[in-house]
Amino acid sequence: xxxxxxxxxxxxxxxxxxxxxxxxxxxxxxxxxxxxxxxxxxxxxxxxxxxxxxxxxxxxxxxxxxxxxxxxxxxxxxxxxxxxxxxxxxxxxxxxxxxxxxxxxxxxxxxxxxxxxxxxxxxxxxxxxxxxxxxxxxxxxxxxxxxxxxxxxxxxxxxxxxxxxxxxxxxxxxxxxxxxxxxxxxxxxxxxxxxxxxxxxxxxxxxxxxxxxxxxxxxxxxxxxxxxxxxxxxxxxxxxxxxxxxxxxxxxxxxxxxxxxxxxxxxxxxxxxxxxxxxxxxxxxxxxxxxxxxxxxxxxxxxxxxxxxxxxxxxxxxxxxxxxxxxxxxxxxxxxxxxxxxxxxxxxxxxxxxxxxxxxxxxxx
Numbered sequence: 306x307x308x309x310x311x312x313x314x315x316x317x318x319x320x321x322x323x324x325x326x327x328x329x330x331x332x333x334x335x336x337x338x339x340x341x342x343x344x345x346x347x348x349x350x351x352x353x354x355x356x357x358x359x360x361x362x363x364x365x366x367x368x369x370x371x372x373x374x375x376x377x378x379x380x381x382x383x384x385x386x387x388x389x390x391x392x393x394x395x396x397x398x399x400x401x402x403x404x405x406x407x408x409x410x411x412x413x414x415x416x417x418x419x420x421x422x423x424x425x426x427x428x429x430x431x432x433x434x435x436x437x438x439x440x441x442x443x444x445x446x447x448x449x450x451x452x453x454x455x456x457x458x459x460x461x462x463x464x465x466x467x468x469x470x471x472x473x474x475x476x477x478x479x480x481x482x483x484x485x486x487x488x489x490x491x492x493x494x495x496x497x498x499x500x501x502x503x504x505x506x507x508x509x510x511x512x513x514x515x516x517x518x519x520x521x522x523x524x525x526x527x528x529x530x531x532x533x534x535x536x537x538x539x540x541x542x543x544x545x546x547x548x549x550x551x552x553x554x555x556x557x558x559x560x561x562x563x564x565x566x567x568x569x570x571x572x573x574x575x576x577x578x579x580x581x582x583x584x585x586x587x588x589x590x591x592x593x594x595x596x597x598x599x600x601x602x603x604x605x606x607x608x609x610x611x612x613x614x615x616x617x618x619x620x621x622x623x624x625x626x627x628x629x630x631x632x633x634x635x636x637x638x639x640x641x642x643x644x645x646x647x648x649x650x651x652x653x654x655x656x657x658x659x660x661x662x663x664x665x666x667x668x669x670x
Contacts, residue, residue, distance in 0.1 A: 310334060311332045311333055311334045311339050312332070312333065312334070312392045312393060312641055312644075313330055313331075313332050313342060313390050313391050313392050314330065314331055314332075314333060314391065314392065314393050314394075314395060314637035314638065314640050314641050315328065315329070315330045315385065315388055315391035315393070315394050315395070315425070315637055316328070316329055316330075316331070316394070316395040316397075316633045316634055316635065316636035316637025316638070316639075316640060317381055317384075317385070317394070317395065317396055317397055317633050317636060318397050318632040318633040318635075318636060319377060319380070319381075319397065319398065319399045319414075320469045320470060320598075320599075320632065321400060321469055321470025321471060321500055321550040322469055322470045322499050322500065322503060322514075322599055323349060323354050323357050323358060323470075324348060324349065324354075324513070324514075324599070325346055325347055325348035325349045325380070326346070326347045326349075326377075326380050326381055326384050327344070327345075327346055327629065327630055327632065327633040328344060328345050328346075328347075328381075328384045328385055328387075328388065328630075328633055329341075329342070329343070329344035329345075329627070329630040329633040329634045329637065330342030330343055330344070330388060330390070330391060330637060331634050331637050331638060333452070333637070333638050333641050334641065335638065335641040335642040335644075335645050335647050336452065336483075337452060337455065337456070338452050338453065338456050338634075338638070341627070341634070342390075343388065344627065344629075344630040344633070345384050345387050345388070346384070346629070347380050347381075347383055347384035349376070349380060353376045353380065354513075356369070356372050356373055356376050357373050357376060357377075357399060357401075359372075359373070360372070360373035360401050360413070361401055361402070361550065361551060362401065362402050362549075362551060363401050363402060363411075364401075364402055364408060364411050365411060365413075370401065370413055373399065373401060373413050374413040374414055374415065377398060377399045377413055377414040378414055378415060378418055378419065381396065381414065381419060382419065382422050382423070385419070385423055386423070391425060392425075392426075393425060393426050393427075393428065393637075393640050393641060393644060394416075394419065394420070394423060394425045394426070394427040394428070394640065395427075395428050395429075395431075395636035395637045395638075395639055395640030395641075395643075395664075396414065396416045396419055396427050396428070396429040396636070397412060397429070397431060397632075397636045398412035398413055398414035398416070398429060398430075399412060399413050399414055400412050400550070401413050402549065403442070403443065403547065403548070403549040403550075404549065405436045405440070405441045405442050405443075405547060409433065409436050409437075409442075410432045410433060410436050410442045410443075412429075412430065412431075412432065414429070415429075416428070416429025416430065416665070416667050417429075417667035419667075420667040420668060420669050421669050421670065423669075424669045425669065426644070426666060426667070426668045426669070427640075427666070427667045427668075428636075428639070428640035428643045428644065428664045428665070428666050429664065429665060429667065430663075430664060430665045431445055431636065431639060431643075431649065431663045431664045432445065432663060433663070434661055434662070434663045434664070435649075435650050435655050435657050435661045435663050438657055438658060438659070438661065439656070439657060439658055440545075440650060440655035440656050440657025440658075440661060441545050441546060441547040441655045441656050441657075442547065442655060443473070443494065443547040443655065444467070444473040444475070444492050444493070444494065444547065444654065444655075445635070445636075445639065445649065445650060445654075445655075445663070446465075446467065446473075446475065446492075446631070446632055446635040447465075447475040447477075447484065447490045447492040447650075447654040448484040448490075448638070448639065448642070448648070448649060448650070448651075448654070449631075449634065449635035449638040449639065450465040450475040450477060450490075450492075450635075451475075451477055451479070451481075451483070451484035451489060451490060452484070452638065453465070453626060453631075454477045454479040455479055457624045457625065457626070459477070459479040460479060460480065461479070461592045462476065462477065462478055462479075462587075462588075462589050462590065462591045462592060463477055463479070463591050463592055463593050463594070463595065464476050464477065464587070464591045464593075464594045464595070465477070465594075465595050465597060465621070466495070466580060466594050466595065466596045466597070466598075466618075467596075467597050467598040467631075467632065468498045468499060468576065468596060468597070468598040468599065468600025468601060468603075468606065469498060469499060469500075469598045469599060469600070469632075470498060470499050470500035470503070470550045471494050471495075471496070471497060471498055471500060471547075471548045471549075471550060472494065472495035472496055472497070472498035472576060472579060472580055472600070473492065473493065473494045473495060473547075474492065474493065474494075474495050474580065474583055474594075475490060475491070475492040475654075476490065476491040476492070476586075476587050476588060476591065477489070477490055478490075478588075478589075484648075484651070485648050485651055485660055487653070488588065488653070489653070490651065490653050490654055491544060491545075491586065491587065491588060491653050491654075492544070492545060492653070492654040492655075493544030493545045493546045493547065493583070493586070494546060494547045494548045495579045495580045495582075495583045496539070496540065496548070496553065496575070496576070496579030496580075496582075496583075497548070497552070497553040497556065497572075497575060497576060497579065498576045498579075498598075498600055499514070499576070499598075499599055499600050499603075500550050500551070500553075500554075501553055501554065501556050501557060501572045501575070501576075502514065502515055502521070502569060502572045502573060502576070503515075504554065504557055505557050505560070505565075505568055505569060505572060506520070506569070508557060509565050509568075510565065514599075515569050515573075515603065515605075517602070517603065517604060517605075518573060518603040518604050518605025518606055519605075520565060520566050520569040520570075521566070521569040521570040521572075521573040521603075521605040521606075522570075522604075522605045523566045523570075524563075524564065524565075524566030524567040524568070524569055524570030524571070525566075525567050525570060526567075526570045526571050526573075526574040527560075527563060527567065527571045528574070530559075530560070530571055531571060531574050531575050531578050534553075534556065534575050534578075535575075535578055535579070535582055539552075540579065540582050540583075543586065544586050544656075545652075545653065545654060545655050545656035546656070547655075556572065556575070557572075560572070570605070573603070573605050573606050573609055574609050576600065576606060576609070577606060577609035577610045577612070577613050578609075578613060580594075580610060580613070580614070581610075581613040581614055584614075590615075590616070591616055592616060592617075593616055593617045593618075593619060594610075594614065594616060594617070594618045594619070595619055595620070595621045595623070595624060595626075596610070596618060596619065596620050596621065596628065597620075597621045597626070597628040597631045597632070598628065598631075598632070599629075601620045601621075601628050607620075639663075639664065640664070642662070643662060643663070643664040643666065644666065646662055647662060648660040648661060648662050649661060649662055649663045649664065650663060
């Protein structure tokens with residue numbers, strides 16, 4: 306493998322929404338993005354989703370983890386077999402538990418197995434080394450966000466907002482020398498996003514999610530309840546900070562008195578209000594917020610964001626990016642950085658006390 310120059314890297318992401326596996330290729334040297342390649346999506350079927358859901362909160366060796374790992378490995382092998390021309394794979398795995406100040410972080414799925422199956426050097430277990438030295442282990446996309454800010458020609462502070470099961474945001478100064486530079490980035494989880502909405506829909510209506518925010522659009526937001534949630538000390542805590550998917554799961558039980566539509570509207574408003582509250586932590590105001598992740602497909606959520614924010618809130622497609630594949634691309638980018646012994650996180654992105662180069666490398670025989 307070449308020691309410098311750009312590589313075609315293939316990355317994957319299986320997020321906390323438990324919908325499926327995203328896979329995408331980019332050409333990168335770990336600093337810049339030179340080209341975007343093909344992408345693919347492999348949804349989890351209902352039985353696979355149940356196996357993953359049953360293992361949420363579990364740690365290696367616990368009940369259900371082996372079955373969940375088999376689901377993850379099988380799904381990834383199937384979607385990755387569609388690609389050719391990749392020189393390295395970045396495999397994130399499926400987060401089952403995240404407790405950086407306690408037990409650590411757990412992404413199931415064996416990257417060494419995929420390296421053998423696909424015949425590709427595979428970088429995986431991206432988060433553990435960051436957590437081991439005291440970082441949050443999340444979010445990990447900010448270094449890629451910095452590269453994208455440069456790619457689109459940004460010259461003023463902006464933010465990338467990812468709305469998955471949990472929301473996370475990256476504040477960026479694109480004029481900084483690089484993502485490792487002090488003050489270049491600030492990244493942290495904003496709060497619950499799609500996960501409570503999806504769980505509400507499943508628990509009450511047997512549906513996977515609120516398609517297009519249609520149910521929430523017919524409901525009335527309980528603003529008093531939204532305000533009460535925002536009083537949780539977690540929102541005032543200084544970043545970097547991160548959440549587990551189920552940290553705010555109890556919200557659903559507290560909304561028992563609301564109709565399905567009002568509960569969906571209120572959870573949607575909470576996701577947006579959490580992002581608005583996050584602005585107090587920005588080093589400087591942003592000129593725009595670029596939204597990626599599944600939440601940008603929810604017009605009701607996007608409308609709530611725009612109602613609560615003072616700057617433009619735009620899907621990343623407005624600047625020529627692919628919001629469905631951006632996190633998969635991020636792990637392709639990080640894989641190249643790991644191969645080249647470059648940092649993948651910093652004190653300003655995960656709270657680690659020093660720059661961290663996370664991830665282990667497995668090579669095919």
